[in-house]
Amino acid sequence: MLDHVINEALNRLEAREGFEARPVQRQMAAFIAECLQAGQTACIEAPTGVGKSLGALIPLIAWILAMGNRVVVSTYTNVLAEQYWRKDLPLALELFGEAGRELKTQLVMGRSRYACIDRIYGREGNALEPALLRFLKEWVPLAQEGIESELAPFLRRKGVPEGLTRDLWRQIATPPACRARACPHYASCFYYRQRRAAASAQLLITNHSVVLTDALLKANGAEGLLDEYDWLLVDEAHDLPEAARSALEFELSPETLEEIIRNASSLSHQIANALEGEQRPDALLNAIAELVQILARGCHAAVAPLNMADIPSEGRIVAIAPPDLMADESVQKASRTDWLPAMQAVVESLQGELRRFYSEIKRELKHHRLQMSDRQYEAVREAVNQYASWFRNLYMGLNLLVNPVEGVSWVEATPMGWRACCQPLEVGSWLAEHLWSRQPATLMSATLTIDGSFDFFLRQVGLSEGTRTLRLPPVFDYARQCALYLPPRGALPPPPRSAHAHDAPAYYRAIAEQLAEILRATRGRALVLFTSRAEMEAVRDALPPMPQLRLMVQGDGANADLSQRFREDTESVLFGLRSFWTGFDAPGETLSCVVLVRIPFEVPVSPPQVARHALLRWRGEDPFESWTLPLAKQQVRQGVGRLIRRADDRGVICLLDARIHTRPYGKQILANLPPDIPIHSRIEDAVQVLNHAPPLDKA
Ligand code: SF4
Incomplete structure (x- = not known):
């Protein structure tokens, strides 16, 4: 019955103008229907062009209509969630006629x-x-x-x-x-x-941050953001581990102090607003304003021990769990455990300030109770109670800085002074306990497999090896639409170890010359992906003048503006960092070339990276083989995935890292690219795939 309803909806979709029959989309919908009926969590790799949003929404809507269940659809960013809400969902609902139009749905964003x-x-x-x-x-x-x-x-x-x-x-x-x-x-x-509508809606569209915060609140015994639901669809699932790390991270910094003071002032505004309309007990308002001042002074004094001059920008580990990791040589080098007493003092003082602030507010309310009407008193109490949970979460988070749970805490220097942080070393077990145990889920993305296997992803997100998986074949004709340019062996030097290495300037010059040649051949229209800002700026500075092209560099403006300008200007070049490796979409001629300057290996410099590598060594694993290399393969797939977004797109991938020829992993990285892409060692040959206007003359 479910299959029949799904097939009918897909028939209606394919009959629409601009849509066509996509067997892989049908295969995906049928697979999800099977999982829904069996209550099985599953992962799906659906390459670009499958139409995965509709391929998932159609069976989910059919299931909701048949069973009366509740489903949450989550994607990585607000922009993508809004795209589901304004574009994909209305179309999917339309396919179910009256029943679809009557289904209660709701977009849920963060507060x-x-x-x-x-x-x-x-x-x-x-x-x-x-x-x-x-x-x-x-x-x-x-x-x-x-x-x-x-x-x-x-x-x-x-x-x-x-x-x-x-x-x-x-x-x-x-x-x-x-x-x-x-x-x-x-x-x-x-x-x-929105919250009231969400409580009665059967299909919610939201982002990973809301889903994870909801799970975190429920795990701490607090009220969640979402009422219980029966199924979770996670789109852009490759971003879930990163989203979970940030949801579970706790941070204390001068900005956090500002936030504490801002929220205390906001509470004081809320109390003032609550008292409006009737005689206001000004003495109470003055007392609360005074308490906010005391809290502000107390917080600044409490963090004084962290205003140290010798915090390096890459940070130092202060505490780690399990404590055995402290025996690891690289952890020892990256640690300053002698800072732990200072951190403990900061945490205790701040917690003391927060406790005092709240108990004094309650004391003042009691003291001025008779000067307030019942309505005023209830409104003020409601405001105080609502803020209490924010302050309670902060209070509990501070404990993690001195006692991380299966995690690492560290201090690092920032332009604002310092930042103390705590992050779990892995998020898989937390997701297994607090997300996957609550309801079944479908996790999907265009890039979930490494070397054809889901194992690395399953491990990262805490799903068992026996989890059902589906890997759909590529939709686009990469052999015809795409070309891969690899500068010949010896044409470029290998990347330097750091931006300060003695061979770095010569390397940047060589990359800039190579890049200029590529950009002339493609007439711009290129997204050039870097792994470090220092390298991106050094290459930009070494690039010969190319007056015909508009060069945009990440950081020159908001990412959204740069993206828009790049899409509109077909003779432009965009230099981007991490945020442009995934999720950036510029279909058509404007993006005809993606350049990966180097293989994006994570260099374990920051404390959480050092700690994660140490954990793997402690377990007897090789961090490069079990973490760094699979992650780099996944990121290369995502970077390359920016290029072909439609059936009529054509483009050139340029991989400028000389190690692709000289290291054993070079072949493995190439094997993770879409199949059958012709490889060229001359850019003039590679650009033949574009059928564009002739190359630019040398300036
Ligand atoms: S103060 Fe009033 S308007 Fe503002 S978020 Fe709260 S309930 Fe809504």
């Missing part, structure tokens, strides 16, 4: 992605530029979700200059806690309206 109406209409709104405030008040009743991506185009249409909107979102975003039900805007509040 700070929604505008707070109280901050716009309340006392804080008065601090905004009057013209801007007028536009915001005009926007509130028109907004559907009340999120930033709705506001930005509205303000642009109103002709509001960019400068005026800078920092605006920080001033109007929903705070981490508020007086909730006691707020006069509660009924129309964007965030709480």
Whole structure:
């Protein structure tokens, strides 16, 4: 029955203009239907072009309609989640006719992605530029979700200059806690309206951060962000380990102090707002304002021991678990365990300040109870209780800095001074315990396998080797659409060990010359991917002038702006770092060449990297073979995956790392690229695949 409904929906999809029959999409939908009926978690590698969003949404919707279940669809970024919400989901629902249109669905973003109406209409709104405030008040009743991506185009249409909107979102975003039900805007509040709708929705679209924060809150016995659900679809699943590491990371820095003080002030604003409308006990407000000042002074004094001059920028390990890892030579070199007492003192002092702040607030409320009406008192109590969980999480997180659980804590220097952090060494066991044990899931991405196997990914995310998997074949004709250019053996020197190595300048010059030759042949239209900012800037500086091409370098503007300019300008070149290796989409002629300057091997420099390598050695594994190399293969696949996005795309991949010829892993890396790509050792031959205009003349 389920299969029949799915096939009918796929027939309707294929009958639409601009769509065509895709056997691999049908294969994927049938596989997901099988898993849904058997309640089995599974991983799917669906190469670009399969139509994986619809291939997954169609069986999920059919299952919800048949069984009345609840499903959460998660992807990596807000942008991708909105794409599901505005494009893929409406189309998928349409395929189920009336039943699809009636299905309750909801987009769920993190709290700070929604505008707070109280901050716009309340006392804080008065601090905004009057013209801007007028536009915001005009926007509130028109907004559907009340999120930033709705506001930005509205303000642009109103002709509001960019400068005026800078920092605006920080001033109007929903705070981490508020007086909730006691707020006069509660009924129309964007965030709480979404939460109410989400509670009754059967299909939720969200991002990994929300799913992981929800699981973390539930693991700590707190109320989650999502009500219980029956199935989880994880798209862009290759990014899940990274998302889990950041969700489980705890950080203390001067920015955290600002956040503590900002939230304490926000609590004080919320209390003031809660008291409005009736006689206000000013003595209480003054006392709370004073407590915020005391907290601010206390926090700054508490972290004074971390204002040390000798913290290196790459950081030093302060504590590690399991403690046996401290015996590892590289951990010892990267450690300053003598800083642990200072860290303990900081943690204890900060926790003391937080405890004092909260107990003093409660004491003041009690003291001024008789000066408040029952309504005022309840509203104030609600605000205080709502903030309590934010402060409690912070309090508990601080413990991790001195007592990491299966993790590492460290201190590093930053432009703002210092940063103390704690991160788990692995996220797999946490995901297994707190995510996969709750409900079955489907995890999918265009790149989940290494050397044709899912094992590395399964291990990273804590799924057993017996997990069901499906690896779909490539959809595009890579032999016809693509060419691989490898400079001949000996044409380029091997990469230097660091940007400061003696052979680095000669290497950058050689890469820049090679790159200029490539860019002339492709007339720009290239995404050049680097692994370090220092290297990217050195190559840019060594590049001969190419006045015909517009060169953009990551960091010259917001990534979204650079991406847009690159898509629109077909004679441009974009130099990018990590964020452009994955998820960047520029279909068509504008991206006709992807250059990988070097194989993206992780160099264990930062404390979490050093600790992760030490853990593998402790277990008797070779960190290069079991971590660094598979990760590099995966990243190369993702970088190369930027090139061919449509059936009519054509492009050249250039791999400039000389080690591809000289090291045994070179062949393995090439074997992980899409099959049958013709390899050339002359760029003039490789660009024949493009059928573009002739190359640029040498300047
Ligand atoms: S309920 Fe909270 S988030 Fe919503 S408008 Fe009121 S204060 Fe803002």
